[in-house]
Amino acid sequence: xxxxxxxxxxxxxxxxxxxxxxxxxxxxxxxxxxxxxxxxxxxxxxxxxxxxxxxxxxxxxxxxxxxxxxxxxxxxxxxxxxxxxxxxxxxxxxxxxxxxxxxxxxxxxxxxxxxxxxxxxxxxxxxxxxxxxxxxxxxxxxxxxxxxxxxxxxxxxxxxxxxxxxxxxxxxxxxxxxxxxxxxxxxxxxxxxxxxxxxxxxxxxxxxxxxxxxxxxxxxxxxxxxxxxxxxxxxxxxxxxxxxxxxxxxxxxxxxxxxxxxxxxxxxxxxxxxxxxxxxxxxxxxxxxxxxxxxxxxxxxxxxxxxxxxxxxxxxxxxxxxxxxxxxxxxxxxxxxxxxxxxxxxxxxxxxxxxxxxxxxxxxxxxxxxxxxxxxxxxxxxxxxxxxxxxxxxxxxxxxxxxxxxxxxxxxxxxxxxxxxxxxxxxxxxxxxxxxxxxxxxxxxxxxxxxxxxxxxxxxxxxxxxxxxxxxxxxxxxxxxxxxxxxxxxxxxxxxxxxxxxxxxxxxxxxxxxxxxxxxxxxxxxxxxxxxxxxxxxxxxxxxxxxxxxxxxxxxxxxxxxxxxxxxxxxxxxxxxxxxxxxxxxxxxxxxxxxxxxxxxxxxxxxxxxxxxxxxxxxxxxxxxxxxxxxxxxxxxxxxxxxxxxxxxx
Amino acid sequence: xxxxxxxxxxxxxxxxxxxxxxxxxxxxxxxxxxxxxxxxxxxxxxxxxxxxxxxxxxxxxxxxxxxxxxxxxxxxxxxxxxxxxxxxxxxxxxxxxxxxxxxxxxxxxxxxxxxxxxxxxxxxxxxxxxxxxxxxxxxxxxxxxxxxxxxxxxxxxxxxxxxxx
Numbered sequence: 183x184x185x186x187x188x189x190x191x192x193x194x195x196x197x198x199x200x201x202x203x204x205x206x207x208x209x210x211x212x213x214x215x216x217x218x219x220x221x222x223x224x225x226x227x228x229x230x231x232x233x234x235x236x237x238x239x240x241x242x243x244x245x246x247x248x249x250x251x252x253x254x255x256x257x258x259x260x261x262x263x264x265x266x267x268x269x270x271x272x273x274x275x276x277x278x279x280x281x282x283x284x285x286x287x288x289x290x291x292x293x294x295x296x297x298x299x300x301x302x303x304x305x306x307x308x309x310x311x312x313x314x315x316x317x318x319x320x321x322x323x324x325x326x327x328x329x330x331x332x333x334x335x336x337x338x339x340x341x342x343x344x345x346x347x348x349x350x351x352x353x354x355x356x357x358x359x360x361x362x363x364x365x366x367x368x369x370x371x372x373x374x375x376x377x378x379x380x381x382x383x384x385x386x387x388x389x390x391x392x393x394x395x396x397x398x399x400x401x402x403x404x405x406x407x408x409x410x411x412x413x414x415x416x417x418x419x420x421x422x423x424x425x426x427x428x429x430x431x432x433x434x435x436x437x438x439x440x441x442x443x444x445x446x447x448x449x450x451x452x453x454x455x456x457x458x459x460x461x462x463x464x465x466x467x468x469x470x471x472x473x474x475x476x477x478x479x480x481x482x483x484x485x486x487x488x489x490x491x492x493x494x495x496x497x498x499x500x501x502x503x504x505x506x507x508x509x510x511x512x513x514x515x516x517x518x519x520x521x522x523x524x525x526x527x528x529x530x531x532x533x534x535x536x537x538x539x540x541x542x543x544x545x546x547x548x549x550x551x552x553x554x555x556x557x558x559x560x561x562x563x564x565x566x567x568x569x570x571x572x573x574x575x576x577x578x579x580x581x582x583x584x585x586x587x588x589x590x591x592x593x594x595x596x597x598x599x600x601x602x603x604x605x606x607x608x609x610x611x612x613x614x615x616x617x618x619x620x621x622x623x624x625x626x627x628x629x630x631x632x633x634x635x636x637x638x639x640x641x642x643x644x645x646x647x648x649x650x651x652x653x654x655x656x657x658x659x660x661x662x663x664x665x666x667x668x669x670x671x672x673x674x675x676x677x678x679x680x681x682x683x684x685x686x687x688x689x690x691x692x693x694x695x696x697x698x699x700x701x702x703x704x705x706x707x708x709x710x711x712x713x714x715x716x717x718x719x720x721x722x723x724x725x726x727x728x729x730x731x732x733x734x735x736x737x738x739x740x741x742x743x744x745x746x747x748x749x750x751x752x753x754x755x756x757x758x759x760x761x762x763x764x765x766x767x768x769x770x771x772x773x774x775x776x777x778x779x780x781x782x783x784x785x786x787x788x789x790x791x792x793x794x795x796x797x798x799x800x801x802x803x804x805x806x807x808x809x810x811x812x813x814x815x816x817x818x819x820x821x822x823x824x825x826x827x828x829x830x831x832x
Numbered sequence: 833x834x835x836x837x838x839x840x841x842x843x844x845x846x847x848x849x850x851x852x853x854x855x856x857x858x859x860x861x862x863x864x865x866x867x868x869x870x871x872x873x874x875x876x877x878x879x880x881x882x883x884x885x886x887x888x889x890x891x892x893x894x895x896x897x898x899x900x901x902x903x904x905x906x907x908x909x910x911x912x913x914x915x916x917x918x919x920x921x922x923x924x925x926x927x928x929x930x931x932x933x934x935x936x937x938x939x940x941x942x943x944x945x946x947x948x949x950x951x952x953x954x955x956x957x958x959x960x961x962x963x964x965x966x967x968x969x970x971x972x973x974x975x976x977x978x979x980x981x982x983x984x985x986x987x988x989x990x991x992x993x994x995x996x997x
Contacts, residue, residue, distance in 0.1 A: 255851075255858075257851070257852060284854065284855040284857075285870055286866070287858075288858035288859065289858045289949075299866045302840075303869060303870075688903055691905075691906060691907075691908060693848075693904060693906075693941060693943075701942060701943060713848055713942065757874065775877075775913060777907055777909050777910070800875035800877055801873060801910075802877030802910045804878060804880065805879055805913065805914070806913065806917075814874070814878055817878060822871060823882075823886050826871060826883060826886050826887050826890060827890050829842055829871060830887070830890045830892055
């Protein structure tokens with residue numbers, strides 16, 4: 183390369199975000215004396231228009247051919263400045279960023295030390311940038327189908343919106359029916375409209391639309407590929423019922439002799455048969471055989487369901503089936519599960535008959551539920567007093583530190599329903615009343631006027647004395663310890679990540695936050711994206727969310743997916759592995775290390791060959807290459823070594 | 833008056849977890865010692881053991897390599913590769929007479945700003961106790977010289993010359 187290297191260095195103040203802790207002028211002054219630096223400036227906001235213009239002007243007028251911006255994290259504005267360079271004809275990879283905000287000004291107490299550290303990072307960037315090579319984004323074809331994992335309200339909303347955009351969508355739901363947690367609810371706050379009435383039409387629509395495909399009782403087994411071109415293996419668990427033949431008449435269910443299995447969908451408040459549909463409005467409204475409890479599978483005898491089936495749909499021989507589908511984008515909407523209060527013996531759940539969870543109470547008050555809408559004690563009598571305990575497992579350092587958000591308002595709803603159904607005494611034990619949503623505070627005010635007893639104090643313990651349940655609390659408004667006798671206790675159990683979250687995170691190569699929920703790309707500006715391109719999040723799998731928020735996110739994730747696939751082409755990062763055939767010794771170490779099988783062996787030349795379409799640019803091959811033949815573009819050995827020299831130059 | 837020894841530690845961090853974790857520490861305004869200077873790589877699997885040696889050769893007082901937690905790697909398993917190299921590196925550093933506290937491999941996820949602070953603080957404290965890195969006499973010069981002469985020899989063979997002089 184004969185061209186003279188001319189570096190422009192731009193030190194950003196970021197208002198006072200950097201300038202408070204870093205002497206930006208001194209850093210620029212320092213940079214101006216480094217080799218190859220032609221101009222070095224400091225400026226208020228480099229990312230804003232005037233800052234960008236400064237770079238453009240220097241490239242045009244001073245012939246700057248390498249650009250270093252010292253500002254925020256490259257994870258924030260690297261694409262911005264690459265575009266600035268490209269807008270005036272300079273390759274975007276002739277640009278390097280020094281992170282002096284997240285890694286310096288925001289995390290350092292001492293101004294002098296911060297300025298020193300900033301200088302070191304700038305020196306490293308200035309040392310590295312002459313070695314950078316021009317790289318070019320590549321484009322691959324975009325598959326325009328979308329996969330939605332999870333068929334709760336968030337996933338349903340996402341799927342319907344994608345389908346409405348005239349794109350094909352596939353929903354994978356692990357349960358025999360879509361609907362999720364919302365399908366179990368009786369009423370929804372703050373309007374108290376019936377949950378099923380607003381949800382089931384959407385469920386039915388999913389089944390009816392031509393461009394929506396449902397895989398229920400199925401799980402995502404494997405995900406290969408990358409944004410725009412995912413290949414997903416889906417395990418269709420053996421349902422033992424042929425969905426094409428079954429008409430959903432339900433004769434098999436009425437004839438099934440095994441009737442004493444705890445009904446999970448009814449929160450174990452009642453029993454079900456071995457062949458069953460989880461609930462009357464299930465979609466698809468076709469049964470599944472629970473093989474663990476079915477007599478045919480446990481004893482080899484029975485088969486009554488198959489005998490009575492008018493369409494010959496029962497298939498005992500059915501096996502799990504693996505199907506492969508291609509997608510351009512994936513939306514994760516796997517929802518949440520309820521915290522199991524039996525983990526904490528202090529609440530007496532699982533010990534006392536009449537201590538139940540919020541979802542059990544919800545099923546109880548539901549007209550189509552196990553008690554036909556009646557609130558009943560285990561002995562069949564109606565309770566005269568009910569305590570509702572907030573924050574069971576939430577806002578509790580022993581279980582979950584976070585607030586589960588929707589339970590306060592849900593508890594108000596349950597208090598209202600308890601009062602309405604029993605006209606008994608209803609007590610609400612709360613720490614703080616967090617009614618955050620639109621109309622929720624108004625709802626709280628309304629419920630307060632209904633004669634509910636609000637006690638500001640966490641229900642710390644439920645005990646039984648002479649057959650009487652007692653809720654113990656410290657009433658923080660009265661400033662005294664109280665014991666309140668009640669007939670029934672409802673525990674507002676926390677919203678927690680589903681059991682499959684960890685496994686799915688690994689399958690999808692997406693991250694989870696400290697609370698175990700899936701992690702978004704940016705907490706404020708990218709709430710629906712993950713760090714993996716083409717994979718989006720919505721609903722409570724990202725953190726506790728109520729129905730309005732889940733629906734909004736579902737629609738938002740659909741919009742993200744639609745905007746991605748509508749582009750038609752997918753941009754692929756030019757950061758890949760490259761093999762220098764002259765240096766390669768053909769040892770094949772890299773071939774075994776590559777997690778994407780992107781490297782193969784050329785028998786004739788006896789060298790490694792990289793398939794750039796498969797390579798994701800992790801650089802594991804280059805990290806292990808004994809001859810230095812394998813390089814990682816934009817992260818070559820030479821570039822990194824020089825950067826190391828650079829950070830140690832100050 | 834002597835100024836307290838302020839070590840210079842090179843931090844080689846993967847883009848997806850640890851670099852993002854360090855970003856989060858900043859975003860959360862978590863303060864920690866300014867001694868670690870960060871070099872970004874896409875994956876901890878990219879970290880060639882020679883990067884660590886290079887840092888020591890250039891006078892670093894310590895090297896911190898950090899990646900995603902096991903099973904959380906953005907590239908499926910690059911962190912395991914680095915994990916395997918760690919064993920080799922530790923043996924090598926020991927043979928070279930470099931104190932084990934000067935090199936550390938950690939796992940920090942994108943949401944563990946506090947943990948990043950903790951690791952940095954621990955490492956800075958440990959290296960401060962050891963004092964400045966003293967290069968074993970001429971070790972790296974010799975190593976590099978050896979490498980260079982090897983390279984020359986290879987070129988000579990390629991050019992049709994004999995081995996050595």
